Amino acid sequence: EIVMTQSPATLSVSPGESATLSCRASQSVRSNLAWYQQKYGQAPRLLIYDASARATGTLARFSGSGSGTEFTLTISGLQSEDFAVYYCQQYNYWPRNTFGQGTKVEIK
Amino acid sequence: EVEILEFGGGLVQPGGSLRLSCEASGFTFTSYAMSWVRQAPGKGPEWVSGISVSGDRTDYADSVEGRFTMSRDNSKNTVYLQMNSLRAEDTALYYCASKKSGIRPFEYWGQGTLVTVS
Numbered sequence: 001e002i003v004m005t006q007s008p009a010t011l012s013v014s015p016g017e018s019a020t021l022s023c024r025a026s027q028s029v030r031s032n033l034a035w036y037q038q039k040y041g042q043a044p045r046l047l048i049y050d051a052s053a054r055a056t057g058t059l060a061r062f063s064g065s066g067s068g069t070e071f072t073l074t075i076s077g078l079q080s081e082d083f084a085v086y087y088c089q090q091y092n093y094w095p096r097n098t099f100g101q102g103t104k105v106e107i108k
Numbered sequence: 109e110v111e112i113l114e115f116g117g118g119l120v121q122p123g124g125s126l127r128l129s130c131e132a133s134g135f136t137f138t139s140y141a142m143s144w145v146r147q148a149p150g151k152g153p154e155w156v157s158g159i160s161v162s163g164d165r166t167d168y169a170d171s172v173e174g175r176f177t178m179s180r181d182n183s184k185n186t187v188y189l190q191m192n193s194l195r196a197e198d199t200a201l202y203y204c205a206s207k208k209s210g211i212r213p214f215e216y217w218g219q220g221t222l223v224t225v226s
Contacts, residue, residue, distance in 0.1 A: 032211055034213035034214075036153075036214075042219070043203055043217035043218065043219055043220060044153060044203075044214075044217055045217070046213055046214060046215055049212070049213045055215075087152055087153060089153075089213060089214075091207075091211055091212065091213050092211065094211055095143075095155070095158045095167035096155075097155050098155070099152040099153045099154065099155075100152055101151070101152045102152050
C-alpha cells in the first residue's frame, strides 16, 4: 500500500499570510495526486488534481506542485474561509488509492 | 446541480449487517465510476470499495474484502453497499464519491451516512 505522509499536522497562520503544506508518497505516484479541502461537518471537496491542476471553482490562490514522491499545496493570502483540514490523495495505483492523514490549517 | 445522497446508516451490533444506498443526480451517472469512502472520527478518508461504470467490476479494500459487496443500478442512478459481519472498526461516516473513468480523483462527494458498530 502506498503511504501518504502529510506535514505538518497543524499549521497556524495569520489571515493574509501564505501557507505551505507538504505531502510525501512512499513511492512514486507520478503526478496522480489530488488535494482536498474539508471543513467541519462537510465532505471533502476536490481542490487540485494531477498535482497542479485546479478543479472547477478552485480559486487562484490555491496552487499545487510536485511529482513523483514530493508534493506541495500553497495557499497564498489566506482568507477566513480557507481555515480547514487539507488532505492529499494518490490515485496512481487505482483502485488502491490512499489518503494522507491531513493538515489542519488554523488561525494564528 | 450535482447531488449525491447517502442513506442507510445507523447503529448495529458487532456481527450485524447494514445496506447503504447512494442516489446521484445532476451529472451523467453512466459516465462515472462510483466508490464508497469512509472516515472515522479525527482520521483521514479511507477508500472502501469501487465499482466500474457498467458495474461489471468491483474492487475492495483488504479491510472489507469478503464482508462488503458493492453494486449499482444505472436505471436508478443508485449504488449500494451491503455490509456484513460488521466490526467496531467499521464505525465511520461513509461517503459515496464519483470519479470519471480512468486514473482520476473523486470529483463529487455526498454528505455521508454514519455507521456505528457497537
